[in-house]
Amino acid sequence: MPANIPASSARCVRQDLERNLAAVVAVPAAAIEPVLCALVAGGHVLLEGIPGIGKTLLARTLAQSIRGEFRRIQFTNDVMPSDVTGSAVWRADLGRFAFVRGPLFANVVLADEINRTSPRTLSCLLEAMESGRVSLEGRTLELGRPFLVLATRNPVEFHGTFPVPEAALDRFLVRVELDYPAAEFELALYGGRDCEARLAEIQPVVDCDQLLALRAAVDEVQVRPAVAEYVYRVVRATRHHADVQLGASPRAALAWLRAAKGRAAFDGRDYVLPDDLKVLAEPALAHRVFRRDGESASTLIADLLRTTEVPL
Template sequence: MSSSPVKVPVTERASVVRALVSRLVDNLERVIRGKRESLELVLCSVAAGGHVLLEDVPGTGKTTLAKALALSIGGNFKRVQFTPDLLPTDIVGASIFNPQEGSFRFRAGPLFANVLIADEINRASPRTQSALLEALSEGQVTVDGQTHVLAPPFLCIATQNPVEFHGTYPLPEASLDRFAVQLSLGYLPEGEERTLLMTRSGPPPLEGMKAVCTVEEVVELQRQVQEVKLEESVADYLLRIVQATRSNPSIRLGVSTRGALLYGRMARARALMQGRDYVLPEDLKVLAVPVLAHRLVLDTRARYAGADKRALTKDLVGAVSVPR
């Protein structure tokens, strides 16, 4: 008779997760200073198996963050500079004919990495942007009728410049909806920037950075997120928030079912990182703006009136009654 697997106590699992997250954040803060809240949000997305859209001006550490994260988990890192002439095969890969064997062999593109940075994603054509959709949703790509699975964990960090619009193709709603969070690192606090100017005279910040965990530990973290409980009243609270985005007259397109599922996964990940195996309404309130705001499509009148999606999302969540 086979024995049933031993279930690890919640307190022990919580301690392991907190230690893992703490190691990762501390390691990332060696190169990204004064942004602990944003780093924790990125790690929350990693734990949830989601992807990150960084909308920020150049030179604020977006690429450095992606490289540091890949190094911290001992994973494979690839970077793709999105340009108007970039083709889908430049990202996904292509089938190459081998004349000696008389057959085609798939040559994987840079998409096959643990951490991929899609730099200035809105500079590529819609056709090239769409090459990422299957990978972002399902962790796989299909080339010439053959499905190729991406090795977990797979995290895409896409960047776009919110200032320069010449020669860009704005991401459509279908693409935006596949990113778990949208955030901005922004400039360093004045004190941190002063310290950086005075001390950054040695080797590059990433030089010597070592892994503080393994990709297998990250995969296990993602598995544990699935076991976090979402109690019925909290699930109803989540749905009321989602419904509020769909019924507001200022919003033409509210949060999709995919968005609601990602919202729940992010809340589960945050709960686990906080040492709980259950979601609280507070998790949903904290995550509402970074997870939901970029999914909203404003009504024409609201858009021309200068309505802000983030402020609108915060107001909507504030108007929804919290379960007791």
């Protein structure tokens, strides 16, 4: 961990971020944790849940907390790649083409209902997510740093949607399922002030540079053999499970470890604990394991965590 981010400050950052998010959106802490881990580990998040439970608000709060730029892309089937990345426009006044940046050029991007857009646009988005830059007409433009995509998928309506292929799902470090908020959160929501008002009161916790420094700390986090063995045990168990059609790949395991490293860094540790892995197993693995019956693998992974021995 670099010296400018002491262990205690990483923990403070995390607590402040959690406080900010809790103040604005009624999302349980268990759902927020993977998002924060993805933020610090440099991954992207797939949010799943019914509309209207505060996904956009979550993204905006996050952007504001890290003093970052927020953009939202509403995907529909007529959104073209250039609508996402931007395009060159003829500027008569300048007498040349000028590049107009698309909504992707931000720090936090909410990609809404990605299953509504055409595979072409989707792949463009995914490529940008993967590489952190956009290639357009021979020019390569860096996207924002940090760059976090929070994508949502509409699970209710299936009319006019495209299936999101497994490979695309693999690009998201974690997948978070958002459900209706718990009663006390929801009640607090009704009784409290307007969301926008609360959002306006949010103080930035950390700036983008500090976040990048934290991100560098993630790379320093170590994984000891006993912990790596735990990863392997769980991943192997998914592969040999009777109900599983396609088990977790080595890349899935790496993604899982990456997210766990993010959690460790946020906790001010430079080593991964099995606890980090257990907390992030379902968000990191469930969308990478495919059951025979097509159901979500969440419960299956929870089962496996219960039965897989943690190496001491």
